[in-house]
Amino acid sequence: xxxxxxxxxxxxxxxxxxxxxxxxxxxxxxxxxxxxxxxxxxxxxxxxxxxxxxxxxxxxxxxxxxxxxxxxxxxxxxxxxxxxxxxxxxxxxxxxxxxxxxxxxxxxxxxxxxxxxxxxxxxxxxxxxxxxxxxxxxxxxxxxxxxxxxxxxxxxxxxxxxxxxxxxx
Amino acid sequence: xxxxxxxxxxxxxxxxxxxxxxxxxxxxxxxxxxxxxxxxxxxxxxxxxxxxxxxxxxxxxxxxxxxxxxxxxxxxxxxxxxxxxxxxxxxxxxxxxxxxxxxxxxxxxxxxxxxxxxxxxxxxxxxxxxxxxxxxxxxxxxxxxxxxxxxxxxxxxxxxxxxxxxxxxxxxxxxxxxxxxxxxxxxxxxxxxxxxxxxxxxxxxxxxxxxxxxxxxxxxxxxxxxxxxxxxxxxxxxxxxxxxxxxxxxxxxxxxxxxxxxxxxxxxxxxxxxxxxxxxxxxxxxxxxxxxxxxxxxxxxxxxxxxxxxxxxx
Numbered sequence: 001x002x003x004x005x006x007x008x009x010x011x012x013x014x015x016x017x018x019x020x021x022x023x024x025x026x027x028x029x030x031x032x033x034x035x036x037x038x039x040x041x042x043x044x045x046x047x048x049x050x051x052x053x054x055x056x057x058x059x060x061x062x063x064x065x066x067x068x069x070x071x072x073x074x075x076x077x078x079x080x081x082x083x084x085x086x087x088x089x090x091x092x093x094x095x096x097x098x099x100x101x102x103x104x105x106x107x108x109x110x111x112x113x114x115x116x117x118x119x120x121x122x123x124x125x126x127x128x129x130x131x132x133x134x135x136x137x138x139x140x141x142x143x144x145x146x147x148x149x150x151x152x153x154x155x156x157x158x159x160x161x162x163x164x165x166x167x168x169x
Numbered sequence: 170x171x172x173x174x175x176x177x178x179x180x181x182x183x184x185x186x187x188x189x190x191x192x193x194x195x196x197x198x199x200x201x202x203x204x205x206x207x208x209x210x211x212x213x214x215x216x217x218x219x220x221x222x223x224x225x226x227x228x229x230x231x232x233x234x235x236x237x238x239x240x241x242x243x244x245x246x247x248x249x250x251x252x253x254x255x256x257x258x259x260x261x262x263x264x265x266x267x268x269x270x271x272x273x274x275x276x277x278x279x280x281x282x283x284x285x286x287x288x289x290x291x292x293x294x295x296x297x298x299x300x301x302x303x304x305x306x307x308x309x310x311x312x313x314x315x316x317x318x319x320x321x322x323x324x325x326x327x328x329x330x331x332x333x334x335x336x337x338x339x340x341x342x343x344x345x346x347x348x349x350x351x352x353x354x355x356x357x358x359x360x361x362x363x364x365x366x367x368x369x370x371x372x373x374x375x376x377x378x379x380x381x382x383x384x385x386x387x388x389x390x391x392x393x394x395x396x397x398x399x400x401x402x403x404x405x406x407x408x409x410x411x412x413x414x415x416x417x418x419x420x421x422x423x424x425x426x427x428x429x430x431x432x433x434x435x436x437x438x439x440x441x442x443x444x445x446x447x448x449x450x451x452x453x454x455x456x457x458x459x460x461x462x463x464x465x466x467x468x469x470x471x472x473x474x475x476x477x478x479x480x481x482x483x
Contacts, residue, residue, distance in 0.1 A: 015213060015295070019303070020221040023293035023427075024228070033295065064209035065292065067299035067329070067339060069195035075188045082184075114298055116189075117196035122344070131365075134297065 003160045010153075011038055011058050019065055032107045032138035035062060037149045039077050040106060043084035044093045044150070045157065055081045069117045076110040083109070103146035104139040111135040207332045210303075214335040217292040218305055225430065286310055286434045291335070300343035300365060302326070304432060307334040315394060316436050323400035323423035324348060324388055325432050336434075340426055341401065342369060349392035350401055352378070353385040359418070361386065361401055367426060369402060371418035378416070380407055386420050396435065 018034050035058055042051055059074030066073065084102060091098045115127065115135075236243075288310075292303035306312050308331050318325040318338045326346060330337035339346050342363040350361045350371060357378035359371040371386060384404040390397030402420040409416045 012213070012216060016216045016220045016292075018295045019292040020217045021224050024224065035295075060206075061209045061213055062295060064206040065213060065303065065337075066295050067301035067337070067343060067345070068296055069192060070206070071191045071195050075192060079188065113192060114296075117192055118298075120193050120196040131298075 002163045003157070006156065006160045007038070007042070007054075011035070014038060015058075015061055015065070032142050032145075033062075033073075033110060035073075035077070036080070036103070036106050036110065036142065037146050037153070039080055040084065040103060040146060041150050041153045041157075043081045044088070044099075045154075047085065047088070049085070052078060052081060068114070072113055072117060073110075076113045079113075080106045080109060099147040099150060100143045103150075104143040106146075107139045107142040108135070111138060206330070210330070210332040210335055210337070214291060214303060214305070214332070217303060218289075221289075221291045284436060286312070286436070287431055288336075288434055289431055290429050298365060300340040300346075300363060300426070301329070302338040302340065302429065302432070304336050304338055304434075305334065306434065307332050307336050309333055311436060312336050312434055313436070316434050317395045317399075318432050318434050319395075319399055320424055320429065320432055322425075323402065324395055325424055325426075325429065327394055328434065338432070342367060342422065342426060347392075348395055348401065349389045350386050351389040352380055352404075353387050354381075355379050355384070358389060358391075361420065367422060368405065369420050369422055371404075371420050373415050374418060376409060376414065376416050380404055380416065380418055382407070 014034050014037070022031060022034075039055060039058065042054065055077045056074055059077040062068075062073035062077075063070055083106075087098075087102065093099075115131075118127070286306055288304035288306040290302050291305050294301040302325075304318075312328055312331055314328055314331055316328045318327060324341055326338045326340040326343070328336050329339040340363065341348055341361060342365065344363050344365050346363045348361040350359055351357070352359070352371075352374070355378055357374050357380060359374035362370050362372055364370055374380065382404050386401045386403065388395040388397060388399040388401060400423050402422040404418055405421045406419040407416060408419075
């Protein structure tokens with residue numbers, strides 16, 4: 001129960017911070033999608049495909065709050081979730097190389113879907129060097145930041161586990 | 170019937186096909202807002218309001234702290250500027266009254282009579298690729314899709330999604346936005362389009378039209394969304410490719426979209442009286458009663474002065 005509350009509050013906080021606080025801070029105005037941290041962490045920690053529902057809900061909230069084409073975030077998150085589930089069968093989730101690369105690749109994947117939607121709407125004119133540069137910048141940030149955040153989240157996850165086993169709630 | 174592997178492969182292919190079909194359809198704008206989306210906005214926007222208000226409060230404290238450092242010097246400068254502004258305001262008021270009289274004289278319907286609602290910005294687009302804002306006014310306040318949004322500096326955008334108490338605004342800097350515009354000096358027409366930066370493009374202006382750097386761009390009112398004469402920006406750069414029929418003009422918007430905290434939404438009186446709470450009318454009534462009180466108190470004061478003079482004369 002504590003774990004559920006923890007992940008619920010964490011998702012909500014990340015959504016609200018990303019839409020209300022980060023855009024006002026010049027340093028974060030071009031940061032990558034922070035919700036990917038929780039999507040990747042959930043995908044790494046849990047193997048149940050029932051978790052797709054949670055991923056779907058987070059994606060749907062982001063789609064509702066963003067001006068992006070409807071379903072873009074939802075589809076991107078579900079793809080990332082499935083990709084990690086499949087890759088987990090071949091690579092150990094604690095692998096020191098696996099996590100940074102999968103983080104950067106997830107951001108690339110999301111931006112790939114975004115560029116696809118631009119292409120559908122505007123054709124070749126949609127792509128500019130500047131935008132590709134921003135996408136690359138996102139991936140580099142994700143390569144370093146997402147694994148760090150996942151380590152912090154893992155600590156919090158363990159604390160929730162202990163509280164759950166003690167039956168606090 | 171199928172082996173586990175075949176079923177898995179079919180599932181993957183179906184999933185890929187569905188994903189790209191949904192993305193293709195929604196990218197072309199064929200999927201409009203729906204009930205579930207409105208629920209998501211209504212559930213998350215209250216949290217955005219609280220966080221946004223707390224964040225503004227903190228930044229305000231920070232700003233006030235630094236502002237006090239040079240407050241004395243700034244105060245005298247501001248007082249001087251205020252005196253100038255008040256003189257200019259009086260002049261403007263006179264011109265406005267004259268304008269109203271002239272408009273009535275030629276029986277011209279004044280567009281600026283449209284009621285205006287003010288709203289607070291509570292959130293911005295989570296993605297750097299799109300430029301939208303969330304505001305704390307929605308259907309219950311009389312907001313509907315397509316209404317223009319602006320501030321004193323100029324055009325902000327238009328309403329694209331409406332929930333019960335919140336709405337989403339598409340900024341003119343978003344690449345999906347288009348505003349029919351005029352160059353104020355030469356009256357050349359074009360379309361202002363966003364390109365996801367704080368600069369916009371003025372497209373479809375004929376090569377023969379004379380445009381100079383610094384020219385002011387205003388809304389033409391022909392798109393039936395933005396009223397005529399709202400300021401958009403000024404010309405920054407002009408590009409004339411040899412083979413093109415049109416010239417490409419880069420404009421700098423007057424509105425600083427990163428620092429927007431409050432915006433105004435304009436509508437027709439029918440919309441606000443049908444859909445919204447009648448607080449606009451109430452506000453007008455309050456303002457009128459305040460003015461009446463003010464006039465009455467002034468009259469009482471004048472009467473008192475006149476009586477005193479008479480007494481002194483007697």
